[in-house]
Amino acid sequence: MDTSSSMELAYGKPDSIRRTRTHYCAGCGHGIIHRLICEIVDEFGIRENIVSVAPVGCAVLAYDYFDFDTCEAPHGRTPAVATGIKRVLPDRFVFSYQGDGDLAAIGTAEIIHAANRGEHICVFFVNNAVYGMTQGQMAPTSIVGQQTATTPNGRDPKTEGYPIRVCELLATLEAPAYIERVAISSPQNIRRAKKAIRKAFKTQLEGKGFSFIELLSPCPTYWRVDPIVAMKELEKRMIPVFPLGIFKDWEQET
């Protein structure tokens, strides 16, 4: 292909993502979500004003991919670490990034209380219904019947309960300014997801408070399907359990 003469680069790597091969499996949603976040960082031109917090989970190495200041947090404590940063640096833009095991299991208390305090941070919650990093155990968000390393016969609500809907849970709190659930199951949905992320950024940049974007995301490896099938399952099986939509919006309220 000869692109040099008549064509110009219309879409390329965002500046704030580092050009490196990630450790993610083929077709993993984390890569898409990283990119979306970095596109918005570039859009707002705030790369040099960010401190982000990476989780323990497959995205633990996010700090290798984001080209802005990034901190590790112990498993599940990401919102507490982000709180500690934002409180002393109120004029920096602070976001945290978490998986479902990190956020909805071990870190349940931290996310609820950060949300309830209305910390001026954005949280990007990657719900792939499984523990990727540790080889595919049940997550709090695993759907009923889902086979995982710890539910070999499928998640049984009688003993393991039901998938937790975190947006719905957080929406009962008064403080959060913006809560939305999106899916990255298709180019269309990815564009919607990007819009949601943009709104989250805006929420913090305009001093409105806590924002939370849940992104339904595929884990082809531990769903044990290929990446294309994973995207289809995301639509067919996850979205019905985790309905997309806006659960809180400071712009609607005023």
Added chain:
Amino acid sequence: MDTSSSMELAYGKPDSIRRTRTHYCAGCGHGIIHRLICEIVDEFGIRENIVSVAPVGCAVLAYDYFDFDTCEAPHGRTPAVATGIKRVLPDRFVFSYQGDGDLAAIGTAEIIHAANRGEHICVFFVNNAVYGMTQGQMAPTSIVGQQTATTPNGRDPKTEGYPIRVCELLATLEAPAYIERVAISSPQNIRRAKKAIRKAFKTQLEGKGFSFIELLSPCPTYWRVDPIVAMKELEKRMIPVFPLGIFKDWEQET
């Protein structure tokens, strides 16, 4: 008073509460709630079949007052301990008792996940909007403006967020069978509270799953008012923030 001749004892100490002077302050709601629970235990005649779990909080010494098997739990972990008991003794009646610091702060993750798994236990949640045991700090349920040892100028939602409504939070989960909020602010309300506790017992005894009763309760000492005023404040200030009612009911659903 001469009661021996013509009168008979119409109400006295429940069998399953021990006759001992409690360590609670005068007018503390814990005493009322202990008694209500024990009345229901007697009603169902299951004193010898119970294992209960006491929290860390003013009610830590509950094991000295309940005349049935009782276990201590580390602060906030009461639902996990109760889970560990019930799972291995499914035919015993298991309940846990928690304060608002215990349940809604440090123990947030444990209560949400026990509820979400639909553990077959009853949880009695004593919400007195303050940390009594540790001398009156802000609780997650402290109301806006409430002066405490850690909010000397009153709880400010900008920095400390809003009181957490636990029933509403748990009601977003699928598994819980029964959730109700009551207040023990008057004899009438106490009778309603007793009914709620009875329903919780029934829920477990009939194998319906997880039940949760939030009891709004006075802490005259750290509200810094006398017991009578505390009961009035409970009605005037707490109930508006924490509306009474049934949030989930397995009997209604079927």
Added chain:
Amino acid sequence: MAAVRILEEYCKSCGLCIEFCPRSALSLGANINRHGCRPAVFDESKQCSGCGNCTAICPDVAIELYARVKAEAAVKKASR
């Protein structure tokens, strides 16, 4: 007609029974018990109805309610 008995050693003088007695049959006594509290006292003359408000609200299980036998069932219900 009914009557109550205050178990003085357990009463903490919180005053709640006094506040909620519809017949004003209860008041704080003058006596100080070994825990430094002045237990509530019952005034027989005030026509206790046996409503059970006092036993329902007493945080210290410091009140026993007595009623004539026939009234018992009704009272037990009320105290719940």
Added chain:
Amino acid sequence: MAAVRILEEYCKSCGLCIEFCPRSALSLGANINRHGCRPAVFDESKQCSGCGNCTAICPDVAIELYARVKAEAAVKKASR
């Protein structure tokens, strides 16, 4: 008219761009890169519309999209 370029070293052969290309302009190549993957290849003949589906869904930022200058604004919007 537009075109894309696959950055072969980053492609993991997930096939998502292929699945979502409305013009079927992408397919898995035969070549194996040093990571053991067979990068997607672009077929210029398939009239790439510049829709940006492939760049939107590629998890590995392994696709660059090129467009004629005048089309650029529209494309940028689409990729969002």
Added chain:
Amino acid sequence: MLEKVIMAGFGGQGLLFMGKLVAQAMMNQGKHVTYFPSYGAEVRGGTANCHVIISDDDIHSPVADQASTLVIMNTLSYERFAASLQPDGLMFLNTSIVDKYEQTTGTIVPIAATDEANDLGNARVGNMIMMGAYVEARNLMSFDTLIEYLSKTLTTKKPEMLKVNIAAVTLGRRIVQQRVQTGELKLP
């Protein structure tokens, strides 16, 4: 001087306040002091006590195992602390509540503090009567100084409160003075 006093009674009887006031005042008079409060699980209605040590010298051990003075407001405290009184010690005992007690090696100063306080119109100032008696008997500071500290510390409360407190310390002081005069009380 080496004064080790334990003040003990019901929570809410104001003993911790009293101990702290003494420590504060003595510190300002150039003494070494330590003050240690202690309460049980019971917040109100339970027992509370404090240990105050006042010394010309460095205070090393902050524990008053042996007390030169006891201020005992209730029976539970009597049972717990009576034995720790030094042979040459003084025990101010609230006989309104502690009605049974034995003669110990030290000197007991029985004061019906709660009753006297009721007479003053406020059951809560029993501790202040004891304070007046204690300060006088141990000659810790001048009466004026005591009043000064009381006024400083009670500013936030209602003025009536200060008044009845002053009445209480005055009463306590007078009781000791009288008994010393009558020879009823022999100070060590």
Added chain:
Amino acid sequence: MLEKVIMAGFGGQGLLFMGKLVAQAMMNQGKHVTYFPSYGAEVRGGTANCHVIISDDDIHSPVADQASTLVIMNTLSYERFAASLQPDGLMFLNTSIVDKYEQTTGTIVPIAATDEANDLGNARVGNMIMMGAYVEARNLMSFDTLIEYLSKTLTTKKPEMLKVNIAAVTLGRRIVQQRVQTGELKLP
């Protein structure tokens, strides 16, 4: 005998499976064995390797620092492990992917495993070609035994899968046999 083999390549290339199969078979032949799998943060597409030690004696140190045999499926693994080959060792090298390599003190057995596997119609059986070659060269077990274990372990998969796997080990075995016959390969 003391055989220490490291098998390394991309995750998903079936190396862990292969190592485990060898360990299992040799254990059943009365040998002492240890098997140690290791993968990076990358779950798929990353590198994976396993260490198998087979010995007549107790195996104390479970670490194969020096390998008597290497099975190397990709460049990253070549870079990482080549140096650990013992002077008298054998290295089975997937030259479909590792195109640049140096002669070491040990013996290199270059096999274009991925290409051969593609020819067999399944890119994934490259490891099985290596397995056939390895078992033959090291004379670990009879060919029948190998097929038996393969059949036992692959039962859950589709029957075609077993077929192509058997074809792959057969091919690997043949490659070694031929090279030994032609003198191209001298086994230590």
Added chain:
Amino acid sequence: MGKKILMAGNEAAGEGAIQAGCMAYYGYPITPQNELTGYMAVHMPRHGRVFLQAESELAAINMVLGSAAAGVRAMTSSSSPGMSLKQEGISYLAALELPAVVINVQRGGPGLGNIAPGQADYWQATRGGGHGDYRCIVLAPHSVHEMFSIMTTAFDLSDKYRMVTIVLGDGRLGQMMEPVEVPDSPQPQPQPPPKPWALNGCKGRHSNKLHSLLLNEDRLEALNVRLQQNYALVASTETRYEEVQTADADVVMVAYGTSARVCKEALRQARKLGIKAGLIRPITLWPFPAQPIRAAAARGAKFLVVEMSAGQMIDDVRLSLDGPADVRFFGRMGGNVPQWDVVLENITTIAKGK
């Protein structure tokens, strides 16, 4: 007798626990012990026992507390960072005198570290992880078979002394596969001792209470004295270790777990070279086998402590000695395993008296 099965150490520990009569397992995923949780997920329900994935390590240890309080054999497992989160619970278990088994498949630390094997949680396990004066019995297997067989010991000791037993493995032992000799016929279900203190309903007895809150100082001191007496009893009766060729050894290595494996190889090679090396392998890390170390020192041996840490067990070796002795250290960190030839070099240096 039994059949040999090729198993990973993590699986072997799970099977060992099941055969030891473990009735409840609570876990939270963490590498490198996931195979253990996975094994229990499959097998516990098959035996009609309780498997539950907890929401966190904190929840898991407290579920263990609940089941232990109810009187059944219960366990959890984790790896280093997760173990740190269990320390409060372990302190409570100790204070409540509850038997329980906890497996730590140690990894590289501190912080998130990595998932390679480590031995740097020795101090945490043997003393002072949680608050207060308490001890856990700490067992250190050094092979996959021992991961299996030690579980019965772990539960038995735990029940006998009403103490927490920590099985201190490492990522290498957990992930490595080796033959395990499993009994052919199902063994009789072990009978734990009677537990009159258990909470299971107060039918026909006074109600039982389990609590560690003792507001009165003397009562809490009495509990502590009782605990210390129990620990002294355990220390005097339950010390376990393996001694290899120490009788004539000039250089005695002290190592446990994977390090001990490496040392055994170094020993074999050293003896081939005519160097009189020996090995003391503590099997109980607490109580620590001071006696054989003292005995070796009395014979004039020098010591080489080998750990996958910056040097932790070496404290216990030095504390075992009455007088001065030559105690050297060789350690690797960060998930690296010592190589036997480097250990051998160390031995040689010491043997040469340098």
Added chain:
Amino acid sequence: MGKKILMAGNEAAGEGAIQAGCMAYYGYPITPQNELTGYMAVHMPRHGRVFLQAESELAAINMVLGSAAAGVRAMTSSSSPGMSLKQEGISYLAALELPAVVINVQRGGPGLGNIAPGQADYWQATRGGGHGDYRCIVLAPHSVHEMFSIMTTAFDLSDKYRMVTIVLGDGRLGQMMEPVEVPDSPQPQPQPPPKPWALNGCKGRHSNKLHSLLLNEDRLEALNVRLQQNYALVASTETRYEEVQTADADVVMVAYGTSARVCKEALRQARKLGIKAGLIRPITLWPFPAQPIRAAAARGAKFLVVEMSAGQMIDDVRLSLDGPADVRFFGRMGGNVPQWDVVLENITTIAKGK
């Protein structure tokens, strides 16, 4: 010079931290340290600094981690059970080489125990609370004034060496009131060293990353080697202790904190009786002052270690010694404080050579 204020130790520590330039405090209530949290709630906002009541000790330590990562002086405080919950966070702080200050106002343990003073978290603080090979600087004040003054040291050392400093107090020191000499005029705000590694936006520089995950064993080992080198440096330069009349002492007590206070009284009384008693009071528990102990042993002294525990620091005393020495122990547990006269009895017994 300054004015004397009667303060509780908990308040004094809070004021000390404020004067040391602490910019953020995160706490969770627990007795007997509540007055510290309460003090910070009132005073930090007055200075325009951050006070936040966290939802748990876990959250608090991780908020500290965040603020420390952002480059400011941050602290938390707790008491024994709460400290157990902070161990994972402390291990992370150590691995991330972040400076932070943590106060432990120790109480009676294990488990829930009680709210009376204790010293049984010594091992947890000085070694092995969390997972992995790391150390914290551990400071032990023994008076209310020292609770105040030591805070500057705590923050300075923490920043200088990028380590966590634990201030190990106890319930007695926390709740007791004593005169504190507070500077009259506000002191100049301390200037922490530059922190080029801090996360505060990458304007004009490469982006900073703080992480302890090092999947490669050699890289994680390199981090560990760097940590150990730093610890060795601290050990060689920052050991602090107070020595009282050890020069001619036949019996040297070793004690810290409240126990040291009691020992000082016992010493005064012993000297009155003509018994040559001395005291070594470690102010840094880690690094532990081995040198003065070795020196005293060389002079032929016998040792009496006094702790409010079953005997933890005694390990460090014994490890300090090169050869055999007479080291005895006297301890109280459960919240009890040793009495000076009983300590004196112990001294007398030792002095008499029994």
